[in-house]
Structures are given as structure tokens and as C-alpha cells.
Amino acid sequence: MFVNPGIFPDAENPKNRNNEYDAFDDRYVTFLLTEIIPQVAERYAIAQSPERWGICGGSSGGNCACTAAWLRPDKFRRVVGYLSSFAQMPDGNPYPDLISRVPRKPLGIFMQGGHRDLQWNEPQWNWLAENLRVAAALAEAGYDFRLVLGDGGHSTNHGGVLLPDALRWLWRPNDD
Numbered sequence: 792m793f794v795n796p797g798i799f800p801d802a803e804n805p806k807n808r809n810n811e812y813d814a815f816d817d818r819y820v821t822f823l824l825t826e827i828i829p830q831v832a833e834r835y836a837i838a839q840s841p842e843r844w845g846i847c848g849g850s851s852g853g854n855c856a857c858t859a860a861w862l863r864p865d866k867f868r869r870v871v872g873y874l875s876s877f878a879q880m881p882d883g884n885p886y887p888d889l890i891s892r893v894p895r896k897p898l899g900i901f902m903q904g905g906h907r908d909l910q911w912n913e914p915q916w917n918w919l920a921e922n923l924r925v926a927a928a929l930a931e932a933g934y935d936f937r938l939v940l941g942d943g944g945h946s947t948n949h950g951g952v953l954l955p956d957a958l959r960w961l962w963r964p965n966d967d
Contacts, residue, residue, distance in 0.1 A: 792831055794823070812851035813880050820859035824866060841897075845869030845961060849950055850876050853902075857886065857925075860898055869961040870900045873950035874908055877921035884921050890928035900936040901957040902926055907944045918945070 796808035811819050831837065838844065846867045848856035853875030860867040877884040902925070905911075908918040926938040937960055941949035 792827070794827055808851055809879070812848070812855035813876065815858055815880060815882065815885050817862050819855055820863045820867075823859065824863070841866050841868045845871065845958075847871035847873075847957075848875075849873035849947060850945065851879070854880060857900070860900075861886075861889070861896065864896045864898055868897055868899060870898060871903075871954075871957050871961070872900065873903045873947070873953075874905055874918065874945055875902065875922055875925070876909075876918060877925060878910070878916045878918045884924065887924045887928040890925070890932050890934070895932055895934060898934065899961050900929060900934060901961055902936065902938045903950045903953055903957070904938065904940050905943045905945060905949065906940055907942065909945050911944075 796806065796811050798805045798807060828837070841864065844867050846856040846859050846869070848854070848871070850873070853872035854877060856870050856872050857875060860870045877886060902922060904919055904922040904926075906919060908922070910916045911919045922938070926936065929936040937957075939949075939953055943949050
């Protein structure tokens with residue numbers, strides 16, 4: 792299923808994407824689990840095992856996907872984050888510190904980054920650098936993750952091409 796961010800038609804800035812997707816809290820994942828997924832489950836069979844559940848997003852949606860799985864690994868165990876905009880999270884990128892200081896969560900994470908993503912050559916708000924920091928923290932903590940870098944900027948082109956590979960990698964057979 793695909794969920795678009797909320798809008799406020801009469802507001803000066805009608806898009807609510809950044810408020811919903813960049814926040815590091817449980818509001819969005821709670822919304823999915825209490826409002827959206829139950830409606831879908833009324834019409835379609837949905838696997839109950841968190842090993843079968845994944846969440847995906849790009850840019851701010853990549854933040855949202857990571858946060859949903861981080862806060863609710865009892866529901867979401869597979870994450871695809873394309874060009875995640877960790878650099879613009881309101882209180883800063885919490886992941887490098889969190890990943891290093893809490894017990895490892897049962898997550899599989901596929902990350903895609905662009906070598907020339909937003910502010911790629913700037914000392915602050917550098918989207919590439921923040922994705923690399925998250926990847927380094929995941930590596931140091933022993934997570935099952937994969938990072939694929941492309942030479943592009945902030946575009947869906949590279950991530951779109953990688954989606955089949957990301958899904959195969961996340962749901963690959965294992966020895967268990």
C-alpha cells in the first residue's frame with residue numbers, strides 16, 4: 792500500500808510531509824497501525840509475522856520508514872530508505888547515537904544514497920554525510936544492512952532501479 796502525506800488545503804503551507812515524516816516520534820507508525828493497516832486488512836489478507844512486514848520511503852519518507860521500524864520492530868522488520876533526509880530531522884539525526892547505545896534491533900535495512908545528494912559538499916545539512924553516518928553506525932553495531940551509493944543527486948531514478956534488488960535482498964532466504 793502507498794500512503795501520501797496529509798495536506799491542509801486552507802493553510803499557507805498545505806503540505807504536511809515534513810511534519811509527519813521527519814519527526815522522530817511514534818505518531819506516524821501509530822497512524823499506520825491503528826488507522827490505515829486495519830482498513831486494508833478488512834479487504835485483504837495480511838501476513839501477521841513482523842518478518843514479512845516491510846516499510847519503504849524516499850527522502851523524508853526514508854526517515855519515516857526508519858523511525859517506524861525503529862520504534863515498532865514488533866511490526867516492521869524490513870526497511871528500505873532511499874536518499875533519507877536525516878540531515879533535516881527537526882532535532883538532528885538521532886540514529887548514529889541511538890544505534891550505538893541500544894541493543895541491536897531485529898531489523899534488515901536497505902539504504903540507497905546519492906553521491907551528489909543535497910548539500911553533498913557542504914559541512915552542514917549534508918544529506919550524503921548523514922546517510923553515511925547511519926550506515927557506519929549500523930555496521931559497527933552488527934546490523935543486517937546494505938548501502939548502495941549512486942552518483943546522482945536527490946532523484947528517484949537510482950532508487951527506482953534498485954527496488955527489485957532491495958526487495959530480493961531484504962527477503963532473501965536465510966539459514967534459520
